[in-house]
Amino acid sequence: MNEKQKKSISKFLSLILRHQPEVIGVTLDENGWTDVDELIAKMNASGHRLSFDELEEVVDTDDKQRYAFSPDGNKIRASQGHSVDISLGLDPTAPPEYLYHGTVSKFLDSIRKEGLQRMSRQHLHLSRDKDTAVTVGSRRGNPVILNISSGQMHRDGFLFYISDNGVWLTDHVPAKYINF
Structure with a gap:
């Protein structure tokens, strides 16, 4: 997969996992996770061809690490940047001074x-x-x-x-x- 293809997939993933999961009919749970197999199937059905290996490559090589797999690898979510109502389950943390x-x-x-x-x-x-x-x-x-x-x-x-x-x-x- 070339860089242009990865960028295109990443942009579409951002749309689906951050803003409009309904575009392909996936559902995000309360913490923003969706099933990997369902995501791939619905992306393919919508004309955005993607295999698990390609998805894994996009997630692993994203320069900003925008996406993450669950520990068991069965779910995926955007790491931040959502406009849909989800909770990332993050605890408040003291920031650096600046x-x-x-x-x-x-x-x-x-x-x-x-x-x-x-x-x-x-x-x-x-x-x-x-x-x-x-x-x-x-x-x-x-x-x-x-x-x-x-x-x-x-x-x-x-x-x-x-x-x-x-x-x-x-x-x-x-x-x-x-x-x-």
């Missing part, structure tokens, strides 16, 4: 007024390192990296979680915790 968020300049006025919002997703995504934030911000143009005073937020009572693939999650970052 986290980072990559964005672009056209959003800065809104962020200065309202802070960072989760928008249609269940959580707002933050990065532990600037390089990851640069990559995220670059998807929409020239990146602007925001330094988040996550340690102070935590001390002030805000909850943080860390996903299986190392993305820091929270519900909102008020502007007063953002160093522009």
Whole structure:
């Protein structure tokens, strides 16, 4: 499978496992898991040809580790980024003193007024390192990296979680915790 094919499958998996499982008729349980065999069968029935070995290759080689198999390998889910109502079952965790968020300049006025919002997703995504934030911000143009005073937020009572693939999650970052 070439890189273009893997990227196409990964994008479709993201749609199904994060946002619209109904597109192919799969169901996500309360923790976002769905049956691997059912996912493959329904992807194939919808014209998105996929074998178990190809699915495994996409999951194993994804640069952001967006997807995870259950310990027994029978189920799969997205590691974070859901707009559908699920619970990843993550425990609140104390974050490092600073986290980072990559964005672009056209959003800065809104962020200065309202802070960072989760928008249609269940959580707002933050990065532990600037390089990851640069990559995220670059998807929409020239990146602007925001330094988040996550340690102070935590001390002030805000909850943080860390996903299986190392993305820091929270519900909102008020502007007063953002160093522009």
